[in-house]
Amino acid sequence: MDTLLFSATAAIALAMKRTAAFSVETMSAQSLANRFPSLTEFSEKQKPVKIVGLLFSAGWCPDCQKDVPKVETVVQAAKANDASNLAIYYVSSDRSAEEMMKSCNHSVFQSIPYENGLERSALKRHFKTCAAVERQEVGVEDRQFGVPTLILLDQASGRVLTTDGVSDCVRHVDTPEKAMDKWKALLET
Secondary structure: OHHHHHHHHHHHHHHHHHHHHOOOOOOOHHHHHHHOHHHHHHHHHOOOOOEEEEEEEOOOOHHHHHHHHHHHHHHHHHHHHHHHHEEEEEEEOOOOHHHHHHHOOOOOOEEOOOOOHHHHHHHHHHHOEOOHHHHHHHOOOOOOEOOOEEEEEEOOOOOEEEOOHHHHHHHOOOOHHHHHHHHHHHHOO
């Protein structure tokens, strides 16, 4: 039991360390919704959630092809267990709307519409996260993260909980409740 408690504590400390090194303006949930209208549109259609995730990904990316199915598995299990805790939005770095439709599992993720290129670019700039090939195009000069990246936010405050959601999903693909427990614990810190 002590080992399990230590492991969870160490994982939270690591996530906090990585998040602390990630410098981004914390925005209230209302400010996020005002700045990124697609998030508002989707949140109005579903029940409120505690954690909002932004999955930056692309179908052409080999790491995304390998890791995003694991993210899907964890998210599906988390939603089946308690749908009120989590909503994930796909932020595409795909080259076309057709490519995005193929790479985004819409039964698991909402997506920022491909046609909303300005909004997708604004999210990428705000969170300093994009594919290397699009850095210049979207204006991310000080890129912190590539694709795939899953950034989890406290829905109530807009605070970044972790920038390491993909690694959590890869690590806990066989025990998805552990990923969700870790994320819920981050809400309390």
